[in-house]
Amino acid sequence: MNKLYIIKIGGNVLDNPSVLEKFLFDFASIKEPKILIHGGGKIATHIGNQMGIESNYVNGRRITDAATLDLVTMVYGGLVNKQLVAKLQQGNCNAMGVTGADGNLIKATKRPVKEINYGFVGDITPHSVNTALLYFLLKQNTVPVFAPLTHADGMMLNTNADTIASVIAVALSKHFDVRLIFCFEKKGVLRDVNQSESVIRHLHRNLYEELLGKQAFADGILPKLENAYAAIQAGVKEVLIGDASDLIHNTGHETEGTLITI
Amino acid sequence: MNKLYIIKIGGNVLDNPSVLEKFLFDFASIKEPKILIHGGGKIATHIGNQMGIESNYVNGRRITDAATLDLVTMVYGGLVNKQLVAKLQQGNCNAMGVTGADGNLIKATKRPVKEINYGFVGDITPHSVNTALLYFLLKQNTVPVFAPLTHADGMMLNTNADTIASVIAVALSKHFDVRLIFCFEKKGVLRDVNQSESVIRHLHRNLYEELLGKQAFADGILPKLENAYAAIQAGVKEVLIGDASDLIHNTGHETEGTLITI
Numbered sequence: 001m002n003k004l005y006i007i008k009i010g011g012n013v014l015d016n017p018s019v020l021e022k023f024l025f026d027f028a029s030i031k032e033p034k035i036l037i038h039g040g041g042k043i044a045t046h047i048g049n050q051m052g053i054e055s056n057y058v059n060g061r062r063i064t065d066a067a068t069l070d071l072v073t074m075v076y077g078g079l080v081n082k083q084l085v086a087k088l089q090q091g092n093c094n095a096m097g098v099t100g101a102d103g104n105l106i107k108a109t110k111r112p113v114k115e116i117n118y119g120f121v122g123d124i125t126p127h128s129v130n131t132a133l134l135y136f137l138l139k140q141n142t143v144p145v146f147a148p149l150t151h152a153d154g155m156m157l158n159t160n161a162d163t164i165a166s167v168i169a170v171a172l173s174k175h176f177d178v179r180l181i182f183c184f185e186k187k188g189v190l191r192d193v194n195q196s197e198s199v200i201r202h203l204h205r206n207l208y209e210e211l212l213g214k215q216a217f218a219d220g221i222l223p224k225l226e227n228a229y230a231a232i233q234a235g236v237k238e239v240l241i242g243d244a245s246d247l248i249h250n251t252g253h254e255t256e257g258t259l260i261t262i
Numbered sequence: 263m264n265k266l267y268i269i270k271i272g273g274n275v276l277d278n279p280s281v282l283e284k285f286l287f288d289f290a291s292i293k294e295p296k297i298l299i300h301g302g303g304k305i306a307t308h309i310g311n312q313m314g315i316e317s318n319y320v321n322g323r324r325i326t327d328a329a330t331l332d333l334v335t336m337v338y339g340g341l342v343n344k345q346l347v348a349k350l351q352q353g354n355c356n357a358m359g360v361t362g363a364d365g366n367l368i369k370a371t372k373r374p375v376k377e378i379n380y381g382f383v384g385d386i387t388p389h390s391v392n393t394a395l396l397y398f399l400l401k402q403n404t405v406p407v408f409a410p411l412t413h414a415d416g417m418m419l420n421t422n423a424d425t426i427a428s429v430i431a432v433a434l435s436k437h438f439d440v441r442l443i444f445c446f447e448k449k450g451v452l453r454d455v456n457q458s459e460s461v462i463r464h465l466h467r468n469l470y471e472e473l474l475g476k477q478a479f480a481d482g483i484l485p486k487l488e489n490a491y492a493a494i495q496a497g498v499k500e501v502l503i504g505d506a507s508d509l510i511h512n513t514g515h516e517t518e519g520t521l522i523t524i
Contacts, residue, residue: 047336051312070341074309078340079332082411082418085363090416096365101347103358103404136402140395142365149344154352156344 004138004176005034005251008165009183013244014041014080023183024084026247028091033138033176035168036095037146038084039161044075064119064158073156076147085145096142100124100150100157103133106164108150108157122150122157124164126234129171166231173235179251180236182224183244188258189225193218203260205229228260237261266400266438267296267513270427271445275506276303276342285445286346288509290353295400295438297430298357299408300346301423306337326381326420335418338409347407358404362386362412362419365395368426370412370419384412384419386426388496391433428493435497441513442498444486445506450520451487455480465522467491490522499523 013023027036048055048071056063064072081097088095100106100122106129108122128150137144146168148161162182169180188199200207208225211217217225221241228239242250242257249256275285289298310317310333318325326334343359350357362368362384368391370384390412399406408430410423424444431442450461462469470487473479479487483503490501504512504519511518 047313050314051309073344074336074340076340077344078336078338082335082339082361082363085361086413086418087416089363089366089369089413094366095363097361097363099344099347099359101344101351101357101359103402104351104356107351133402133404136398140365140398142395151348151351154349156348 001175001177003032004172004178005030005032005181006037006165006169006172006178007034007181007183007247008037008039008161009244010039010161011041012185013183014038014043019244021087023244023247024087025091028088028093029248030251032251035138035144035146036084037148037161037165037168038076038080039148040072040076040080043080044072047071047075058116061116061118063117064121066120069120069156069158072158073149077149077156081145081147088143088145094142095145096137097145097147099147100128100159100164103130105130105134105144105146106150106159106167108152108159110152110155110157120155120157122152122159124150124159124167126167126170129168131171131175134168134172135175162227166227166236169231169236170234173237177237178235179238179240180228180231181240181242181247181250181257183247184224184241185243187243187246187256189221189241190218191216199256200258201255203258205262208260225260232260232262263437263439265294266434266440267292267294267443268299268427268431268434268440269296269443269445269509270299270301270423271506272301272423273303274447275445276300276305281506283349285506285509286349287353290350290355291510292513294513297400297406297408298346299410299423299427299430300338300342301410302334302338302342305342306334309333309337320378323378323380325379326383328382331382331418331420334420335411339411339418343407343409350405350407356404357407358399359407359409361409362390362421362426365392367392367396367406367408368412368421368429370414370421372414372417372419382417382419384414384421386412386421386429388429388432391430393433393437396430396434397437424489428489431493431498432496435499439499440497441500441502442490442493443502443504443509443512443519445509446486446503447505449505449508449518451483451503452480453478461518462520463517465520467524470522487522494522494524
């Protein structure tokens with residue numbers, strides 16, 4: 001099977017123009033089929049403040065009310081997405097900016113109201129993905145660039161970018177050897193959280209369980225590792241956690257970040 | 263050749279929820295391949311006011327400065343475009359929201375600065391259109407929905423929605439029998455501007471020149487008719503000017519609006 005890179009970037013890349021520029025240059029240079037998923041960054045909060053839209057939290061979880069939904073649809077689906085696409089086009093990368101609504105690429109279900117009403121949030125599974133159209137877009141040498149938005153019942157919905165990346169990776173793992181790359185603020189998963197160079201280069205299942213038994217992982221990284229193994233369990237070949245500035249290495253054999261495999 | 267409908271809507275449809283709802287229902291029901299191009303409407307001005315972005319005009323022409331470009335990229339490319347797409351998806355129409363940057367569908371040149379600096383405005387011709395990708399999207403039964411934005415040199419650019427509709431119509435006229443439909447505030451081109459029911463149902467070149475000689479057209483309609491004949495000259499089979507609420511009739515044989523042909 002052909003290789004496919006699915007790469008997620010968040011605020012720590014989007015909010016730093018020089019980091020973003022280097023990342024987009026490196027991303028455009030990847031020869032294999034590839035998909036980019038982006039989060040939001042500070043710009044949504046900034047524009048929300050200008051418009052007098054307040055962020056609402058319940059028990060520390062952000063609530064997407066109607067005004068916030070319009071805000072993220074504008075800022076993530078419009079401003080951030082199209083600026084990324086225009087810059088990638090300049091780098092001769094035939095980017096195509098999409099949300100889950102476009103071409104019905106990801107159809108969600110609105111999160112049911114239980115103890116908390118999260119508002120306009122879309123829950124998704126790998127079955128939510130229009131794999132046929134996505135495969136066709138990749139075959140046309142276009143590069144899908146996903147904003148973290150889905151849809152259901154005539155509405156746009158807010159969906160976590162990490163979840164979109166994982167779900168697309170699983171859905172396309174029947175057609176490609178997928179390497180799912182999460183760019184975050186460290187070089188990789190660290191053996192010692194106080195030593196930024198103590199990156200675990202290759203984490204396989206046995207080592208993972210050994211380190212898990214020793215309680216060797218920092219709390220913050222555990223959900224990411226659990227998600228990584230869930231994706232691998234569901235068919236994704238490799239998950240990589242690393243720094244956006246190491247993208248060239250992390251799309252090669254000798255990775256700088258943490259390559260997670262079965 | 264197969265029929266293709268290319269339909270442009272502006273503020274008078276977008277700003278009226280009940281008109282828009284009926285239009286989208288009718289649009290979704292069209293069986294043939296189709297493309298929608300939308301303008302902006304009042305929402306951009308409204309959000310611009312909230313954000314303290316002022317509209318700049320020079321000699322009555324709007325100037326797209328950097329803040330306005332970000333505004334229209336957000337509002338047209340994000341909010342308006344994705345809300346239309348989500349609603350069409352609900353109507354089982356596989357809409358795919360795009361700008362000219364996406365898939366390099368329309369590559370513009372930034373308008374040169376002469377007497378007036380129009381700012382971030384993109385000029386386009388039928389050669390600007392990535393006809394191959396657009397044709398493939400139509401073949402996949404997706405329905406492109408264009409926001410009035412193009413790109414050049416890593417930037418988004420503001421481009422008139424009527425111009426985008428015309429340019430796409432000409433570019434695709436090699437592959438399809440194109441009917442290009444402009445929805446506006448009247449039922450069609452009127453013989454007597456004071457009589458709203460005096461619609462000219464079929465305007466062919468001889469009648470056009472005869473009425474032109476008699477100075478029978480109202481000033482406002484003349485540029486639209488000139489553009490229509492320029493599109494027909496360049497290969498578009500038919501141009502229709504009519505009311506959005508007559509869409510079902512205007513995509514059939516017995517049109518309510520003005521059908522313009524050679």
